[in-house]
Amino acid sequence: GAVVSQHPSWVICKSGTSVKIECRSLDFQATTMFWYRQFPKQSLMLMATSNEGSKATYEQGVEKDKFLINHASLTLSTLTVTSAHPEDSSFYICSATIIGQAYQPQHFGDGTRLSIL
Amino acid sequence: KQEVTQIPAALSVPEGENLVLNCSFTDSAIYNLQWFRQDPGKGLTSLLLIQSSQREQTSGRLNASLDKSSGRSTLYIAASQPGDSATYLCAVTQGGSEKLVFGKGTKLTVNP
Numbered sequence: 001g002a003v004v005s006q007h008p009s010w011v012i013c014k015s016g017t018s019v020k021i022e023c024r025s026l027d028f029q030a031t032t033m034f035w036y037r038q039f040p041k042q043s044l045m046l047m048a049t050s051n052e053g054s055k056a057t058y059e060q061g062v063e064k065d066k067f068l069i070n071h072a073s074l075t076l077s078t079l080t081v082t083s084a085h086p087e088d089s090s091f092y093i094c095s096a097t098i099i100g101q102a103y104q105p106q107h108f109g110d111g112t113r114l115s116i117l
Numbered sequence: 118k119q120e121v122t123q124i125p126a127a128l129s130v131p132e133g134e135n136l137v138l139n140c141s142f143t144d145s146a147i148y149n150l151q152w153f154r155q156d157p158g159k160g161l162t163s164l165l166l167i168q169s170s171q172r173e174q175t176s177g178r179l180n181a182s183l184d185k186s187s188g189r190s191t192l193y194i195a196a197s198q199p200g201d202s203a204t205y206l207c208a209v210t211q212g213g214s215e216k217l218v219f220g221k222g223t224k225l226t227v228n229p
Contacts, residue, residue, distance in 0.1 A: 046216055108153075108161040
């Protein structure tokens, strides 16, 4: 149980395009979804926290106009990297917590490898 | 600002060895601590979660301890197997927040 699905798993695109990444909780409703970015040999860095029906809370240094987060339902959150550039190339991972279970393990997706040419 | 450090950054051992991975954190006011496993190019799998009031948690060949006052945790892996090869990440949650602060991980290689 508690499966989080991320799509796509890998995307390569040209500089200047926008890329949307989906994060779905398949068998549970998620109170909160989190978006992380991981550069090679670095730790996961939290980008933003999103709750269904409200605006995402971005971490310091993360451009909210660059990384658009939509959390339209209790099972789906999307991250759109707008006008992506090579420096946005990274591994993006989402996670979700089960509704009604605060401070319990976050359940992670398998990540999306984004490569901007 | 909470900082999490993991030592060593990489570890290579022969199959069958018992090993210890270390994690330290600068702010002892944590709510819980988690150990995760990450395979190359993949997401995270939660291994063990220790609440701040607990001293240790065990799951199979894994045992995690927590010394909150000294800001340290260890992950003990018994009788290591090649399938244990992965990067192991430690992360803490501060009280009042669900945000996870991660270390950079320890890359473990278990050689047959």
